[in-house]
Amino acid sequence: MQNDEVIWQVIRHKHCSFMAKIETGIFCRNPYNVTGICNRSSCPLANSRYATIRDHDGVFYLYMKTIERAHMPNKLWERVKLPRNYENALELIDKHLMYWPKLLVHKTKQRLTKMTQMRIRMRKLALKTREKIMSTPRKEIKREARREEKAEKAALLDKSIEKELVERLRKGLYPDIYNYPEKEYNKVLEMEEMLLAGGEQEEDEEV
Template identity: 45%
Template sequence: SDDLIWQIINNSFCSFMTKTKTSKFCRNEYNLTGLCNRHSCPLANSQYATVREEDGVIYLYMKVAERAHLPAKMWERVKLHRNYERAIGQIKEKLIYWNNWIRRRVIARFDRLLEVQKRSRRLVLTSETKLVPLSRKVERRERRREDKALVRAGLETAIEKEMLDRLRAANPEEFVNVDRAAYEKALQAVEVEDEEDDEESEEEEEDESESETEYVEDFDESEEEIEDIQEQQEEGEEEEPPVRQKLTLSSRGAAAIAPPRKRAKVTVEYDSD
């Protein structure tokens, strides 16, 4: 039956066969060598063995004619030991009565899988630069956006600086139509600075007024001042000229003469202590 299967596969059609100008290859996952020939074909050999790797673990797969009628249990899987010598001992023990060609090919494939595992671990440990493709259109668009953002930011800072300079120079008539938000922001910054300066000056004045100490005289008048006031009043009474009276006549008769005004007198009393 194996010869019949191989004649059909070899001469007609096989879905796993890949032909080239020099040779033919097999894409079946259970193929031992990857070549399409009579010894390597897993379909045309009822007794077959191979080695496969699954999730970092290497298994030995074996197929015999006694399980040909059970497709779900056709392959026997044996997990190989991580130690190389013990794994080779397992392969030789399981394939002790098998063809020498299959036994040698299984050991060679096992060695190759071990080399692949070591290399993959080494590549994982070594950090390599990862190249990420980037479209030129996206790159140009991002560059234009960055340039516009930088220009906008520089313009806003220049406007704020100009507003601050003009506010400090107290020339409000020179303002031009600019961004309202930048103007208000600059104006608020100046107002905050003025308020802080006023608060600091008030605090300094309060501190100075609290630290100042003055000495003042008593509110009671001294005896010398009282004597001077009495002498001035007496001299004024002696030198006072006579009051002249004027008469004015009206059509009805003579007007009454206004009496002279009297001076207020000041009397000083002394308290005997």
Template identity: 80%
Template sequence: MQHDEVIWQVIRHNHCSFMAKITTGNFCRNPYNITGVCNRSSCPLANSRYATIRDHDGVFYLYMKTIERAHKPNELWERVKLPRNYEKALEIIDKHLMYWPKFLVHKTKQRLTKMTQMRIRMRKLALKTREKIMTTPRKEIKRESRREKKAETAAELDKSIEKELLERLNGGLYGDIHNILPNYFNKILDENELQAVSDEDEVEPEIEYVQGYDDLEEEDDIEDFRWFCY
């Protein structure tokens, strides 16, 4: 037969895998612990009659354990789904824990209150737009800065070479041989072609004179032919 006091003395003074000892006190890692503190009244193992609140994907459940189901470990806990309405959830707790110890009833309601407040806070934080802080390694920052400096130096060098070649080409230094660097040469040719096309668009169109009675005579002949057909 289960004896709560014997179980508590064993797990308290010998060994308990759920106990966490730190400087501020002893805490319990058991998910069914109603307070999270390791003491006699809050221990779910050393109390044959126990109740707590658990969260499953945003849904709260009231878990209850009694001594009558101690011989059936797979059915040890009985759970009841709590509604999202806080007041109705308190009513269900009062209904199922009517004759239970006042300590368990009070701690169960207190846990439900804290979990409800936490859920409301999580919803507000999810709806609120917050800046995402991204950390970058120091080596990666230095590597990217070196690459940027090299790219800027290469771009400035290309521009200076292009400018100098264009000046030499316009000055007639190369004579009839222009295709020294094909990339720059083709780029300059494309720019000159675009400039020539734009210059042609700016030229005023020529005025032409044509005879304007031929079309009218043809239309009169067509109308006469229609009257003839009728």
């Protein structure tokens, strides 16, 4: 026969996989816990008659456990869908938990209130337009920085090589080469002539 007090003494003082001890207190990770606190009245394992509220994809359900279903673990919790209206949900809780302990009924209603407030805040936050913060991994940042540095060095090298080749072609160091890009070479020469002409005009105006 199931004895709630024996179960509580075992899981409280020996071992419970749902217990979480931190500096502020002892909490319970069991999803059926009505308060989230590890104590005798809130423990879903050490209470034969228990009720709580759970959320499934935005829909609240009232879960109820009784001693008569203790021998059927797959049917241990009876689930009742609660209406979206807060007043109607409270009335349904009163209807199903009419002869249950007043403390448990109060905690169940309190949990419903907190979850309803949380749902309202989530909707308000979803409607607000906020900046999305994207985090970039440190390795990716370093990799991109290395690539940029290599690309800058390659661009400077290409420009220096191009400048040197144009200078050599102008001096006539490659008289027997005819397959170099003559259009680009002439374009560079025209640009330099325009710059020289502009500089001479400025000097004339100053004089």
